[in-house]
Amino acid sequence: MAADAAPSEAIVSDVRLSPTREARAWIAQRAEAFVIPLCAAALGLLLFSLFLLSLGKSPATFLDLVQRGGFGSAFALQNSLQRAAPILLAALCVALPARLGLVIIGGEGAIVLGGLAAAAAALPLAGGPSLVAVPVMALAAALAGALWIGAVGWLRAYRGVNETIASLLISYIAIALANHLIEGLLRDPASLNKPSTKPIDEAFRIGPMPGLDVHWGLGIGIIACLLAWDLTERTTIGFAARVAGGNVRAAQIQGLPVGRLVVGFTALGGACAALAGFFEVAVVHGNANASLIAGYGYTGILVAFLARQNPLAIMPVAFLLGGIEASSGLIQRRMHLPDATVLVLEGLLFVVVLVSETFYGRFKAFNPHLWSNAPKGAAAS
Amino acid sequence: MTDLGLWSVLLAVIGGAIRVSTPFLFVSLGETITERSGRINLGLEGTLVFGAMSAYATAVLTGSPWAGVAVAGLCGAGFGLLHGWICRFPRVNDVAVGISLMLLGSGLAFFFGKSFIQPSAPPLPAIPFGFWSDLPQVQAALQVNVLFLVGAALALFLWWAFRNTRIGLVVRIVGDSADAARAMGYDVDRVRLLSTAAGGVLAGIGGAYLSLYYPGSWNEGISSGQGLMAVALVVFARWNPLACFGAALLFGGAGALGPALQSVGVAQGYYLFYAAPYVLTLALLIATSSPDRALAGAPGELGQSK
Numbered sequence A: 001m002a003a004d005a006a007p008s009e010a011i012v013s014d015v016r017l018s019p020t021r022e023a024r025a026w027i028a029q030r031a032e033a034f035v036i037p038l039c040a041a042a043l044g045l046l047l048f049s050l051f052l053l054s055l056g057k058s059p060a061t062f063l064d065l066v067q068r069g070g071f072g073s074a075f076a077l078q079n080s081l082q083r084a085a086p087i088l089l090a091a092l093c094v095a096l097p098a099r100l101g102l103v104i105i106g107g108e109g110a111i112v113l114g115g116l117a118a119a120a121a122a123l124p125l126a127g128g129p130s131l132v133a134v135p136v137m138a139l140a141a142a143l144a145g146a147l148w149i150g151a152v153g154w155l156r157a158y159r160g161v162n163e164t165i166a167s168l169l170i171s172y173i174a175i176a177l178a179n180h181l182i183e184g185l186l187r188d189p190a191s192l193n194k195p196s197t198k199p200i201d202e203a204f205r206i207g208p209m210p211g212l213d214v215h216w217g218l219g220i221g222i223i224a225c226l227l228a229w230d231l232t233e234r235t236t237i238g239f240a241a242r243v244a245g246g247n248v249r250a251a252q253i254q255g256l257p258v259g260r261l262v263v264g265f266t267a268l269g270g271a272c273a274a275l276a277g278f279f280e281v282a283v284v285h286g287n288a289n290a291s292l293i294a295g296y297g298y299t300g301i302l303v304a305f306l307a308r309q310n311p312l313a314i315m316p317v318a319f320l321l322g323g324i325e326a327s328s329g330l331i332q333r334r335m336h337l338p339d340a341t342v343l344v345l346e347g348l349l350f351v352v353v354l355v356s357e358t359f360y361g362r363f364k365a366f367n368p369h370l371w372s373n374a375p376k377g378a379a380a381s
Numbered sequence B: 001m002t003d004l005g006l007w008s009v010l011l012a013v014i015g016g017a018i019r020v021s022t023p024f025l026f027v028s029l030g031e032t033i034t035e036r037s038g039r040i041n042l043g044l045e046g047t048l049v050f051g052a053m054s055a056y057a058t059a060v061l062t063g064s065p066w067a068g069v070a071v072a073g074l075c076g077a078g079f080g081l082l083h084g085w086i087c088r089f090p091r092v093n094d095v096a097v098g099i100s101l102m103l104l105g106s107g108l109a110f111f112f113g114k115s116f117i118q119p120s121a122p123p124l125p126a127i128p129f130g131f132w133s134d135l136p137q138v139q140a141a142l143q144v145n146v147l148f149l150v151g152a153a154l155a156l157f158l159w160w161a162f163r164n165t166r167i168g169l170v171v172r173i174v175g176d177s178a179d180a181a182r183a184m185g186y187d188v189d190r191v192r193l194l195s196t197a198a199g200g201v202l203a204g205i206g207g208a209y210l211s212l213y214y215p216g217s218w219n220e221g222i223s224s225g226q227g228l229m230a231v232a233l234v235v236f237a238r239w240n241p242l243a244c245f246g247a248a249l250l251f252g253g254a255g256a257l258g259p260a261l262q263s264v265g266v267a268q269g270y271y272l273f274y275a276a277p278y279v280l281t282l283a284l285l286i287a288t289s290s291p292d293r294a295l296a297g298a299p300g301e302l303g304q305s306k
Helices: A007-015 A019-054 A059-071 A074-098 A107-125 A130-159 A163-183 A216-234 A236-246 A248-253 A258-285 A296-306 A311-326 A328-335 A341-359 B006-036 B044-062 B065-086 B094-116 B136-141 B146-164 B166-176 B178-183 B188-212 B226-236 B241-263 B270-274 B276-288
Strands: B126-128 B143-145
Touching: A019 A059, A019 A341, A059 A074, A059 A311, A059 A328, A074 A107, A074 A130, A074 A216, A074 A258, A074 A296, A074 A311, A107 A130, A107 A163, A107 A258, A107 A296, A130 A163, A130 A258, A163 B226, A163 B270, A163 B276, A216 A236, A216 A258, A216 A311, A236 A248, A236 A258, A248 A258, A258 A296, A296 A311, A296 A341, A296 B094, A311 A328, A311 A341, A328 A341, A341 B065, A341 B094, B006 B044, B006 B136, B006 B143, B006 B146, B006 B166, B006 B188, B006 B226, B006 B241, B044 B065, B044 B094, B044 B188, B044 B226, B065 B094, B065 B188, B126 B146, B136 B143, B143 B146, B146 B166, B146 B188, B146 B241, B166 B178, B166 B188, B178 B188, B188 B226, B226 B241, B226 B276, B241 B270, B241 B276, B270 B276
Parallel strands: none
Antiparallel strands: B126 B143
């Protein structure tokens, strides 16, 4: 497969611009990916400000509180990064299958199941060496998530089942199953008010990353995003997935294993989300309980779409939304607004960013093939 | 009280089917209209939640449950118009827009609904069809809400209208081939906009039923995916309004199974019975889907990415 270059680059070489114009064209094409989402985010924020103003609340106070509650101090920053960790992994559960044109929204179930699998795997290993137990827990979580979301991919590829609805249904089923096990088979009799599994061995609890007050979930999340970017952008597998996402029939004619790609990418996404559950258990809670159902899976959907399914863009977006969600408590107390205020902001941003999809390729400034001396017809190819 | 044993479970499931099915029925009828015009609106889950909140709030403030139903329908129309308007832009994906509206609708409902969790609203009236029996279980099971009857009549009407009215035919043409509809001079985007708005109205009314009759109060977990299950149900019902009615009853029965078993003392596996509707939906989706994609009765334009 020699055509490993992005189609947009092919257009530039067709047009044969002068070196300086070529440089400008290079910048212009990449600028589009920054300018349009930023404008969309600004518009979303503007709409949200109007919403607040119509209720007699001050948008300036809101922004100030988000800044202070999410990013203003070392403590706030640490809190935001802590929240960003599961969001990063949950967003990959959306972004990886999206390469194949699939919309998977069942990450929440994979997180819960991953956390439960990690807690269950820790039970027989109690007292053993943590160097063995912690990887086994992570592996158990990843496997549970991979099977769960991979099953959705399998149903899509081989049975033609709508993956969006199936993934959400299977997520509800996962949550019911986890509740059933936490309140039944795996329940720690000592947990009276809040049913939980037996706490994992203290030795298996993961500490913070060296030099930081942030746990390893963030580091692994960032590494996972970088690997996901490498996989989707730089490998033949990722290229094959993009081809299949663009045109299934063309991919099949090329002999690409579309079915296996679909199962593989969904399973990988499920494993990522489940790892978020593993970190919630191994770092934050110490056992599996209803606190695993914290909505990270849904924030992950939002982050993946805001980042336009780009694993590199997921990192800053997850950090931003982690900060906004971290400041929610402060906003409730100081502005006397309900906790759903952040949900309204997120919903508005989501809608506006989706609408902005229509503007890609439309502005002359960003699209060298629309520039005046480009030969006619170059754009069409 | 006479001990009816397992009969009481059956009665409770039948009664539950009638009680629980109404929101499924309204949302699935609404989604049928939208999908017949060639678009998918996953946002009906958010519309359902917002409909529930707005109906409850209106009923609390005005004292009239029917005013609540009307407001919920209007709000649903608003969400439907928003979805339909956004999706007319090129390269905007209707499935993704639906997900975003699901989030926005629930977020707005939670935001404005905070102060209505405590007060109680007047419920929608029900007709006691069980008057002939002395058994309280039978009377409870046959307590049928007016909206259920409206929904049943609507299913019949839509089934007739899709075949026999000009509007029904236009919606179907637009959904089967946008090019053909354009060639005949119809404004495809406008037909889809109005179809999505109509779907939103019905989903909003379904939400009103949730908060004003069963379960009959407003809280943030009131829908828990019922709107999405109803969308899945449309696929199972093959875009046929009459089949939607049957499927909604089936789903209602599945949803009533958990509480019914609990009432006769089956405490084990409560959560698993609670998951029954989701398992049923998934099983039906798998059973009715086919790897060749083209299902009998599916609108031709549906699911085509732009």
